[in-house]
Amino acid sequence: MNEFEAVIGLEVHLQLATQTKLFCGCLVKFASEPNRLTCPVCLGLPGSLPVINEKAISYALKVALALNCTIGEIVKFDRKNYYYPDLPKNYQISQYDLPLASRGSLLISGDNSKKIRIRRVHLEEDAGKLIHEEDCSLVDYNRTGVPLLEIVTEPEINSSEEAYNYLLSLKTLLKYLEVSDCDMEKGSLRCDANISMRVKDSSVLGTKTELKNMNSFKAVRCALDFEIKRQSALLEKGGAVVQETRLWDEEKGITISMRSKEEASDYRYFPEPDLVPFSIDRQTIETVKSSLPELPQEKALRLRQRYKLSEADAQFLVIEPKLVQFFEDCCKVYQKPKIILNWIKGPLSYEINQRNKPLEELKLKIDDFLALIKLVDNNTLSNLSAKSVLTIMLEEFKSPKEIIKEKNLDQVSNESSLLKFIEEVLAENQATREAYLNGKTNSIMFLVGQVMKNSKGKANPKIVKEILEKKLKGEKNA
Numbered sequence: 001m002n003e004f005e006a007v008i009g010l011e012v013h014l015q016l017a018t019q020t021k022l023f024c025g026c027l028v029k030f031a032s033e034p035n036r037l038t039c040p041v042c043l044g045l046p047g048s049l050p051v052i053n054e055k056a057i058s059y060a061l062k063v064a065l066a067l068n069c070t071i072g073e074i075v076k077f078d079r080k081n082y083y084y085p086d087l088p089k090n091y092q093i094s095q096y097d098l099p100l101a102s103r104g105s106l107l108i109s110g111d112n113s114k115k116i117r118i119r120r121v122h123l124e125e126d127a128g129k130l131i132h133e134e135d136c137s138l139v140d141y142n143r144t145g146v147p148l149l150e151i152v153t154e155p156e157i158n159s160s161e162e163a164y165n166y167l168l169s170l171k172t173l174l175k176y177l178e179v180s181d182c183d184m185e186k187g188s189l190r191c192d193a194n195i196s197m198r199v200k201d202s203s204v205l206g207t208k209t210e211l212k213n214m215n216s217f218k219a220v221r222c223a224l225d226f227e228i229k230r231q232s233a234l235l236e237k238g239g240a241v242v243q244e245t246r247l248w249d250e251e252k253g254i255t256i257s258m259r260s261k262e263e264a265s266d267y268r269y270f271p272e273p274d275l276v277p278f279s280i281d282r283q284t285i286e287t288v289k290s291s292l293p294e295l296p297q298e299k300a301l302r303l304r305q306r307y308k309l310s311e312a313d314a315q316f317l318v319i320e321p322k323l324v325q326f327f328e329d330c331c332k333v334y335q336k337p338k339i340i341l342n343w344i345k346g347p348l349s350y351e352i353n354q355r356n357k358p359l360e361e362l363k364l365k366i367d368d369f370l371a372l373i374k375l376v377d378n379n380t381l382s383n384l385s386a387k388s389v390l391t392i393m394l395e396e397f398k399s400p401k402e403i404i405k406e407k408n409l410d411q412v413s414n415e416s417s418l419l420k421f422i423e424e425v426l427a428e429n430q431a432t433r434e435a436y437l438n439g440k441t442n443s444i445m446f447l448v449g450q451v452m453k454n455s456k457g458k459a460n461p462k463i464v465k466e467i468l469e470k471k472l473k474g475e476k477n478a
Helices: 054-066 160-177 217-236 282-290 296-307 311-318 321-333 337-355 366-377 383-396 400-407 415-428 430-437 441-454 461-477
Strands: 004-015 078-081 091-094 101-108 114-125 129-132 137-140 147-153 189-199 209-212 244-249 254-260
Touching (some): 189 217, 296 321
Parallel strands (some): 209 244
Antiparallel strands (some): 004 189, 101 114, 114 147, 189 209
16 A cells, blocks of 8 residues: 655745835725725726835845845736635736745754745735625725735645644744734734645655635644545545645634635736836845844854753744843843743743733833842742742732732741741641651652642742751651
């Protein structure tokens, strides 16, 4: 029986963060009143003429150069002809045979690093939006003409996990470039996938299907996993895969046939007559290239070398530009990168996830964050209490010292004060006490935990452990 492998190509559609649309002066705003951000140009009214948004070209160049692409010597726009209710002109201005850029690459992170080749990067305008009601469908043209950048890979991704890692790496790169908010919920970042199965180690590609309607990277991974199983089962039974477009049904966890797959010829591409072909001069390209920030892979390497971080820790930090900047700003003030990293990976990441907000929206001051860490380092505050203090800091915007004073959270390190809690715990846990005396020395950590619980996290765990060991060893030798 033949063994099959997946061959996957991804098409990412990125909404660029321009203030106005690609070919007109209409504003780009999310969730505006329907059909208020339109004009004769984006509605395709007779006599209207498009004018290219220079900022969109600049943003597109940044992405293309960051992806190591070759910029086209001649660039032109084309009409992609098809009918759909939310496409008022009955064609979309896109790019076909002379795109902005091509032949790039992106190194993806994961269990195994892999370089994914980028086939092309091109600009196009977005269509409108259909809103389906019970008895009718409504059309909102506000999105019509919004600038999109399409980033197309070569078909050389071989698993859903690789596809997921590619999308994560690409999104991270785009965040560093600050060309889009990359918000999938707002439709700023969308992904379609082309997938086929071929006999393993064969160069002959199978019949592909296109997957749409995936509104998260997790959905892309799940849809690809389903399609890999579906196509493999068909081929193993001697059946044939049909070339078609399929929709991902999130609720049912399956893909559903939508329509037969179009070819380029179906769109009857021809040059956009209202926009002349153009070239981008070398000086402009060099200016944009010199403006590129330190990119994620470069930054990860520098973090590893400068702060002696592991590859995993460096990759964790660089995923979010604001997070890695926060880390480095902290390290400038308090030269203990490993301790700062542990606090960012642990308590701070927990708070970010619980609130479902990015770091910058938490309004956490670096001075307050470091003051909290220092209080733990000098044994003024226990780790457990410090985590509670961090929560209150983010809720009430107070300094750690204010909160500690209000809540009486100073760590108890005085031996006579700790002995009271220790005696209580030993009396309540005779079995654990006996286990330690009989050689099960690890059981002491349970006793330390009970002391921390009884002291409401105020006891100094290090000193508690020392006192317990001294006391129990004394009993054992008596």
